[in-house]
Amino acid sequence: MLPVPRADLEPNTEAFETTPLVAPTGFREYDARWLFPSQINLRGVQALGLGLGTLIHEMGIEPKISVGHDFRGYSGSIQQALMNGLMGAGCEVFDIGLALSPVAYFSQFALDVPAVAMVTASHNENGWTGVKMGVERPLTFGPDEMSRLKKIVLEGTYKTRSGGAYHFIEDMRERYIEDLTNRPNLKRKLKVVAACGNGTAGIFAPRVLEAIGAEVIALDCELDNTFPRYNPNPEDMEMLHALRDKVLETGADVGLAFDGDGDRCGVVDNEGEEIFADKVGVMLARDLSAQYPNAQFVVDVKSTGLFMTDPVLLKNGAKTDYWKTGHSYIKRRSHELNALVGFEKSGHYFFNQPIGRGYDDGPLSAIAICDMLDRNPDKSMADLKNALPKTWGSPTMSPYCDDEKKYDVVDRMVTLFSAMADKGEMLAGQKIRELVTVNGVRIVLEDGTWGLVRASSNKPGLVVVVESPTSEENMRAIFTEIDTRLSAQPEVGEYDQKI
Template sequence: MFSLPQPALAPNTYAYETQPLVKPTGFREYDARWLFGSEINLMGVQALGLGLGTLIHELGVRPDIVVGHDFRAYSASIKHALANGLMAAGVRVYDIGLALSPMAYFAQFALDVPCVAMVTASHNDNGWTGVKMGVNRPLTFGPDEMSRLKQIVLSGADVARDGGGYRYVPDFPEVYIRDLTDRPKLNTRIKAVVACGNGTAGAFAPRILEALGVEVVPLDCDLDFTFPKYNPNPEDLEMLHAMRDAVLASGADVGLGFDGDGDRCGVVDNHGEEIFADKVGVMLARDLSVLHPGATFVVDVKSTGLFMTDPVLIANGAKADYWKTGHSYMKRRVNESGALVGFEKSGHYFFNAPIGRGYDDGLVSAIAILDMLDRNPGRSLAELNDALPKTWSSPTMSPHCADEKKYGVVDAVVRHFETMAASGATIDGQKIRDLVTVNGVRVTVEDGSWGLVRASSNKPELVVVVESPISEARMRDMFRLVDGVLRAHPEVGAYNQSL
């Protein structure tokens, strides 16, 4: 139907307007991300839709798909181009309009539609676009599906078919809101700062939480696709600091922050302390393991070691399963293992029944945190946090590394630490206690301090996290040592944030 996609085209040319532009690196491990305009154009998005529709038929899945888009200046036009390609492939499109990613996942269940394609760049800066896709609810694509989709699109193996169609689903957010709020209100009076970074969640989060009886203090909830104050990413310190200031100024019990497409939730306690999502996960696991003794929790490799060592979790018979970082990997592991919840340090939480449907939803996560506070009357979030064994953890730090280079760098770092472990070499005089190489490398030494290096799945970056149960100094030692290994590779650039 289209000419073969090109990896690069000069803008403002005849070729740019008549040929699909699709940079191959945009097909990532479990979703797709491109800089709109320079790495993909609208014809390229149509080619992507045609390829996705071809893959749906190839997999033998009923060719019905939910589409939605986040709040960026260009997302609606990208969604319609994607829908055109899907319809050309003989797929029936159900358009729910402006939406959160979890709203699109929910629509698969509510509308009984097997497939989903959510147009969102998630927490990426403006200029980025992307698509989160799935054909087997509640799962989203993994490397096998993404590899096949890439092959179909770039080789021109996509096939036009009859039978496509389009249906706009009016007022679908109301169905989603009812699903989350059709339950008893909280018994405890809770005041919460609700921060949305002017992203899509601002249209929905305050209303949902108010319906549960929360006194909402809105922070940057007006939609503005220029993101005038900070990028809506509750893992970035800039957003967390804004939440901290609002909590302290308002006397709120908690700060809840949502990313650009609403599938993640970040937390600040009543003292204004920024609690990384993995530590919030430990608190939730403590609370839920009382209700569900012996529960299994899947945890990504960036997360704190407390899931394995916390005495309360041990006493409650909870089991930890450390797994690959990434919403697709985590979703699949949680669903296949029957775990109660999956926790990612980035703030993606995956609640299985009876709490959720297995996909990541920042509002479901926020409600779980509020329910935890409601079940612990008289104990503040700061007190629940202080009750955890003390560890010193870094934020997620991301040095730049080109998509074409990052996996090679990580492979070299893995080999470096494997060689050290095999030879009995020490790190700061301590032997290597454990290496986890399921996703990059997580190296743990004798005193429990650890450092992680992995490739980002959706940006030209590496990911670095360090933690120590001993002291802040030991955490910084681990960062110095890990960073020293990275600095042997000139392909590794500056960090987005650092210690």
């Protein structure tokens, strides 16, 4: 049996090679993320596999699990260590190899296995690794499962069992692409730039788009695990600006950006303007609610207020539920409400039947965007965007805050703004109309201007988003109010980007 994990091992020592290193902070709300190898070593990943296998048995789930990995220099070795642990816990492992997260989720259905473990750091920078896990397709773990897994691993109460087995699945990429593209081709001739940041999506997204009849211009689709140009994150302006330049250079109809594990999609229109993913969500909701009247949608608290006020959505009878940010939360909420689609501002979209199977899938989101353009042959992407009511919004901004301190900081912000609302105090020259505290605090002012502060679920940092339906001045004013209060907290550091 492996020793009980420790969090204080020094590299280049005997203990580092023989004892699991597992930092407790790596267990997040709904998945796991560590810096490798300073926060977790290969023995630690093996312990994680043993813990996950133990939990699968404890939950009474058939011990069969599909396992894949993204394209980073160390992800293959981490997958091997994870599978060793899973097999040691008596699990039958199906190795799908190099994959996107949606390919791993798809493989649960294709192979008829209940569990999944995808080795990926998603959009986090190089040096990070992690695992997205689930045992009830199409859902992934939430806080309860993650808390139990953390306890099993850190206390070393994992159990070895006989019965472990290994299967290598060599064709899951082809099966996934065939599943997405076994449909009629687009009628409209669309020129699409596909930007992949040299991440895993480079060997998936262009092929999918070409197979549905789009003319594809590949941008940074060659696999390179050093990510030489920019981190593959469709929320980062550096990636969106590179995509903008290529769209303008080539006269493309749309630019689509994919993150490192391919479960998100970002958009630049034909005029080179980035469209934040929540606004793209409103556009898709307009298009889909016309086909499916009275459709139910779910969106995260970072998203635009237009889901509640847009006249087209109201006319189509669309209903929208605002819920906690996080792919696991929105996926689960969409499943519970039988929503047609769940949308996150980060670009995770969850299409349920009859469009998808309920998990977040960047290439499927790209297909939905192309289909929207196909159904509007006389309108450009910019036309569809400009038809939305005007709002002024920010990208997602993340000031640094230590994992062990960020939730306390957010609690202080909730208390502070709640006290202001109770006293009727003014913020940015307006009264506070509403506070939404389902996930951090979303402060809504009288004119609909709002700002959000929450803790990041997958890295040490906070999340700040602001929007105004009335003016850029009001959008900037509420950001200044929030930033002033955050900057007064000694635990809060520099932003990754700012308006």
